[in-house]
Amino acid sequence: xxxxxxxxxxxxxxxxxxxxxxxxxxxxxxxxxxxxxxxxxxxxxxxxxxxxxxxxxxxxxxxxxxxxxxxxxxxxxxxxxxxxxxxxxxxxxxxxxxxxxxxxxxxxxxxxxxxxxxxxxxxxxxxxxxxxxxxxxxxxxxxxxxxxxxxxxxxxxxxxxxxxxxxxxxxxxxxxxxxxxxxxxxxxxxxxxxxxxxxxxxxxxxxxxxxxxxxxxxxxxxxxxxxxxxxxxxxxxxxxxxxxxxxxxxxxxxxxxxxxxxxxxxxxxxxxxxxxxxxxxxxxxxxxxxxxxxx
Amino acid sequence: xxxxxxxxxxxxxxxxxxxxxxxxxxxxxxxxxxxxxxxxxxxxxxxxxxxxxxxxxxxxxxxxxxxxxxxxxxxxxxxxxxxxxxxxxxxxxxxxxxxxxxxxxxxxxxxxxxxxxxxxxxxxxxxxxxxxxxxxxxxxxxxxxxxxxxxxxxxxxxxxxxxxxxxxxxxxxxxxxxxxxx
Numbered sequence: 001x002x003x004x005x006x007x008x009x010x011x012x013x014x015x016x017x018x019x020x021x022x023x024x025x026x027x028x029x030x031x032x033x034x035x036x037x038x039x040x041x042x043x044x045x046x047x048x049x050x051x052x053x054x055x056x057x058x059x060x061x062x063x064x065x066x067x068x069x070x071x072x073x074x075x076x077x078x079x080x081x082x083x084x085x086x087x088x089x090x091x092x093x094x095x096x097x098x099x100x101x102x103x104x105x106x107x108x109x110x111x112x113x114x115x116x117x118x119x120x121x122x123x124x125x126x127x128x129x130x131x132x133x134x135x136x137x138x139x140x141x142x143x144x145x146x147x148x149x150x151x152x153x154x155x156x157x158x159x160x161x162x163x164x165x166x167x168x169x170x171x172x173x174x175x176x177x178x179x180x181x182x183x184x185x186x187x188x189x190x191x192x193x194x195x196x197x198x199x200x201x202x203x204x205x206x207x208x209x210x211x212x213x214x215x216x217x218x219x220x221x222x223x224x225x226x227x228x229x230x231x232x233x234x235x236x237x238x239x240x241x242x243x244x245x246x247x248x249x250x251x252x253x254x255x256x257x258x259x260x261x262x263x264x265x266x267x268x269x270x271x272x273x274x275x276x277x278x279x280x281x282x283x284x285x286x287x288x289x290x291x292x293x294x295x
Numbered sequence: 296x297x298x299x300x301x302x303x304x305x306x307x308x309x310x311x312x313x314x315x316x317x318x319x320x321x322x323x324x325x326x327x328x329x330x331x332x333x334x335x336x337x338x339x340x341x342x343x344x345x346x347x348x349x350x351x352x353x354x355x356x357x358x359x360x361x362x363x364x365x366x367x368x369x370x371x372x373x374x375x376x377x378x379x380x381x382x383x384x385x386x387x388x389x390x391x392x393x394x395x396x397x398x399x400x401x402x403x404x405x406x407x408x409x410x411x412x413x414x415x416x417x418x419x420x421x422x423x424x425x426x427x428x429x430x431x432x433x434x435x436x437x438x439x440x441x442x443x444x445x446x447x448x449x450x451x452x453x454x455x456x457x458x459x460x461x462x463x464x465x466x467x468x469x470x471x472x473x474x475x476x477x
Contacts (some may be wrong), residue, residue, distance in 0.1 A: 011297040115318045122317050122351070145351050152317045160319070163307045233358035233394065240354040240393055 005053075007036040011046030013188075013253065013286050017277065019053065024278035029058040034088070037067045044169035044188035045286050046082050047109055051167050054087035056192040056281050065092035078169065079109035106132060106170040106185060107151070112167035118155045121168060122148055129185075132172055136183045137291045139248060146186060146244035147289060153237035154189040154285050161228070162193025162282060175290070178268055180290040192282040196221050196256040203228035214257030215275040222254055222261045241287065250289040256282065265290075297332070297342050298381075301360070302348025304328045315350040316387075322359025329364060338382060341464075341473050347382030347407065357390035362398045377461040377473040381405040388414070403462055412471070413462060424453045428463055433471040 003020045008015040019034075027033055034053065042050075054061050063084055065072050073095050075081060081094045107125050112118065116185035127146055133144045151170065158166040169185040197217035200206045205226050209216065220226045222242070227235030238254075242263055245252040253270070260274045268289065304313055308328035308403030311321055333342055346352075352360070365378065383391070383404045388471035395401060404414045413425045427442065428434055443450060454470045457463045464473045 023419065115320045118318050119313050119315065119321070122311075122315050126315075126351070142385045142389070145389060148351055149317075149353045149390060153355065156318055156353075156355060233362055236354050236358060236394065236397055239397075240390065243393065244389075 002031040002033060004033045004035050007034060007039045007050070009038055009040050009117060010037075010052075011039055011042040012257075013043070013045045013284075019049075020278040020280045023053065023273050023280070028056075031059045031061070032057065033062040035064045037064050039066045042075070043173075044073075044186055045169050045190075045284070047078060048167040048169050048188045048190040049284060050080070051083050051087060051109070052190040052192045052284070053284060055164070059218035061088050061092045063088035065090060065094065069095075077108075078105055080293055083109060083111060083167065102188065104172045106172060107187075109169045109273065111165055112155045112158045112168055112189075112228055113178060114190075115156075117160060118152055118159070121155055122152055124294065125151060125170065129151070131184060136172055137185065137289065138294075139292050140291075143248055143289070146248070147187075150241045150244055150287055151187055153241055154187065154287065157283065157285070158189065158191045158193070161196075161199045162191035164184060164191065164193045166191025166193065166282065179290050182293070184288050184290040187285075187287040190282065190286040192280075195282050196254070199228050200226065203230070205230065213259065213275065215261070215273060218254055218256055218259050218261040219273070231246055245287060245289065248289050248292075252288075253286050255280070255284040296343060297336055298344050298345055299329055299332055300348060301325065301329070302346070304332075305349070305387055308332075314348070316352040316360060318353070319355040322356035325356075326359045326364050327456075329360070330367065333368070339464075341377045341379060343381050343405075345380045345381045346384075346387055349382075349387065351386045352390045354390045354393055357387075357394045358397075361391050361402070362394040362400060363364035365400050366398060367400065377403075377464065379403050379405060379473060382407050391415075401460060401462060421453055421457060424450065424473045425457055425462060428454070428457075428470050429472045433466075433469050435468045435470070 003026045005019060006017055041163055076095050106128055107121060110121055116155050116179060129147055130144045134141060155168050168189045172183055172185050176181050197214045200217050200220060207220055220240055225235040225239040241252060245263055249265050251265050251268050253260055258277045258279045260277060262270060262272055264270045264272050304325055305313060308323040316322060336342060380402055381407050392414055399416045401413060401415030403411060403474045405411050411429055413422055424439060427439055436454055437447045440447040440450045456467045463470045
């Protein structure tokens with residue numbers, strides 16, 4: 001039996017929960033058709049997770065591309081179809097990608113499978129990130145290094161913990177609703193690996209509690225900085241990202257399994273922790289750094 | 296004084312074709328190369344790690360190249376007696392400060408513009424005393440006690456703590472900065 005997973009018209013971290021919910025109703029080996037025909041907008045979180053979705057399936061899924069050719073062209077330029085065609089049976093005409101050429105795309109969709117990929121990401125973004133931080137977000141030059149470090153650490157999370165490859169994408173946006181027209185950098189990182197709970201379960205550092213859950217595991221790693229590795233310096237990457245995001249009034253969320261945890265700034269109305277979400281493997285990170293408000 | 300160009304270690308000794316210190320595996324490879332070079336130093340030598348040719352450094356690399364290096368040297372009672380970090384910029388400092396605070400460590404940093412600073416887990420009094428020693432170039436506890444309006448034995452305790460953490464050098468009763476770059 002084949003199930004159709006409908007992609008919402010606007011695909012971001014909030015609306016992707018609708019995709020996870022539809023997917024959770026299907027057995028892992030069921031054939032699914034991911035129907036993006038009516039999708040008119042997707043954030044980096046949406047695009048990286050469409051790839052992760054396919055990676056999580058036993059049976060190769062089918063993907064119906066957006067009807068809006070502008071969107072298809074944009075997704076192609078962002079590198080989406082380069083990976084999607086490896087993971088999905090893609091139905092529809094895909095234009096030949098001609099490089100992003102888009103000043104808003106900080107980092108095209110990039111696959112992360114090994115340490116060299118992280119070096120490549122850092123090398124590719126560092127010139128452009130300086131321009132964006134200073135000219136669009138009006139932050140101090142020191143913020144440039146922090147965002148590159150956040151990218152590096154979140155990508156390393158895949159290599160160190162996921163047990164399989166994942167994807168990263170970064171872009172700037174002008175937020176019309178929540179940020180009153182301010183610009184923001186958005187970084188999304190996703191994998192379909194073992195996730196935080198199973199990663200910590202493989203370690204003696206896992207807290208022994210009968211309340212153990214995806215949410216507890218996320219809190220253990222995100223708030224307490226506990227990693228599956230025993231060395232005292234481990235687990236500091238997430239803590240470092242939190243410190244950076246907090247310093248620049250940003251938002252940082254991590255979803256894993258059936259839970260999501262986040263550092264939520266005052267300009268956003270998300271909740272700091274959500275449990276009982278639709279199950280999905282691996283870890284899905286999103287970092288948002290907004291433009292500085294003029295004093 | 297031994298000077299180790301960390302950029303050169305990254306590209307040549309560790310054989311990694313990069314300009315940035317990112318990823319834990321890169322940091323571990325660089326640290327092992329630096330440890331091998333430091334093994335040849337004698338007692339009371341000062342080694343300078345020069346980061347001038349390093350672009351950025353992330354937390355994982357800082358943990359390997361900075362924190363683990365300092366911890367391993369202290370644990371093994373290894374020489375050199377002191378390490379100084381030279382050529383540090385804002386591109387390195389955020390990660391370095393984070394890992395030093397996490398491990399309760401401190402080090403002397405010489406910035407690219409020549410300024411020196413004590414970075415990491417130190418008390419305000421330790422920072423002030425260290426700065427005074429650095430400004431004067433060589434002092435005894437009694438001199439600083441008068442200036443700080445403190446008892447000499449209290450100041451001596453702070454100076455000895457800084458010396459024990461390899462953040463100052465000592466010659467008899469005189470305490471002096473380490474690794475002043477000429």
